[in-house]
Amino acid sequence: MRSAHRPYRRPRTVLAMDLPVRRALFDDVALARLVAVADTDPSCVVGDFADPAVAGRLAEAEALFTGWGCPPLTAGALERMPRLRTVVHAAGSVKHHITAACWQRGITVASAARANALPVAEYTVAAILFAGKRVLHTARVYREQRRWVSPIDVIGSGGNYGRTVGVVGASRIGRRVVELLRPYDLRILLHDPYLPAEEAQRLGVRPVDLDTLARCSDVVTLHAPELPETRHLFDRARLAALPDGATVVNTARGSLVDTVALTDELVAGRLNAVLDVTDPEVLPAGSPLYDLPNVLLTPHVAGSLGNELGRMTHAALDELERYGSGLPFADPVHPETLARSA
CATH class of the missing domain: 3.40.50.720 (NAD(P)-binding Rossmann-like Domain)
Incomplete structure (x- = not known):
């Protein structure tokens, strides 16, 4: 040195x-x-x-x-x-x-942003793999029934083989997530308006526009910065475009997602979410996101601790x-x- x-x-x-x-x-x-x-x-x-x-x-x-x-x-x-x-x-x-x-x-x-990116990416990858395995749903069913349940019946069509993960943002964290997901049998889509095509090829991802990413992803993970142009990047229309049962993972900034629209989708049970950040942060005490079985809500713990x-x-x-x-x-x-x- x-x-x-x-x-x-x-x-x-x-x-x-x-x-x-x-x-x-x-x-x-x-x-x-x-x-x-x-x-x-x-x-x-x-x-x-x-x-x-x-x-x-x-x-x-x-x-x-x-x-x-x-x-x-x-x-x-x-x-x-x-x-x-x-x-x-x-x-x-x-x-x-x-x-x-x-x-x-x-x-x-x-x-030390590069060092801080590592635990965020690790948290994200764990969330993606747990989402594919339907861990939140399976744990809830097991907890409620307190008896043997058939894993095949509970997980249903879940699983991580061949799933599509949409990564939004080729930031340090986004790139590290892509690297960590490489050993798994997953299809990775990536949206970043600043990413050159040759860099996407090097990363081994398919670059797509944001609407295509939303329509085609089983899990969407957000790694874009908080800017005026990224506010509510996932608004009501884009959230509605996600497939039924899709999971939104946000370890970036809460403002990237329209909280009201996401809450409506989660209350309806159509989507799942792993949220380490929210808008506002902290959510009001009466927010249903604290209690919904299809939501994992953590208080900004993905980064270095x-x-x-x-x-x-x-x-x-x-x-x-x-x-x-x-x-x-x-x-x-x-x-x-x-x-x-x-």
Whole structure:
């Protein structure tokens, strides 16, 4: 990782995130590595750039090591950090704190989005395979009857052999889902308006328009970014086009789906859903989605949690070490691609 031709320089670094996040991200091993690669005080965690108590540290900072809860890096905040040159984010999206002022200042940005994509893709693949096996339905029948039930009768025409999975979005997560599904006997459709035909061929998927994907998919899994043009990508008409018994998996952003229209389909029992995100998030207490037997609802847990956080931490420390070595980031964030990414 370190350049063999340049001496390593530990950049003066400040941590900016919620304090509980710092505790979750850094175990003893990660803390030891942090102080080895950066000139920093890991006990100083900034949650407010206007706090006078941290003014001196911010004035000297060359790098920010950020996590969930980092305040926005507005022009006013950056005035307090005249020496700041780079921001390394130990999580996925940087849209919550990287502003236009950062790009105007020429600040470089890296994130651990690639590391965070892995558990989301794993969760998604588990949801797809469980959907094909009709696990929600089968578990409910078994729980209600509390006696031997015929698996053949309960699963009926379910199963994963030859099923069609529609992947919406060739993001890091979408591509990883495609890779993880490759060993299974599934047909993969992919919709992404930015995906070149040769890249679709390399991925081994069939590129299709969104309406074709909706009509032909037994499972639809969403991996598109939250943008004005992706709001209600699956609206009432597109949801109605899904085959009876199809499953909608959403681990991306709740706004990609019209919640009212999806709720109507789910209450009617025509569709199934695995929803790790919703719009709004959290749903109202009276929403039927909490209790429907054909819905698996989880509170945004597909991304890095528990010991998976360590993967993100070390990915971000890799980037900080590259910066200290004078090497380019392995996973840089660019303003021109941030506009159409998560």
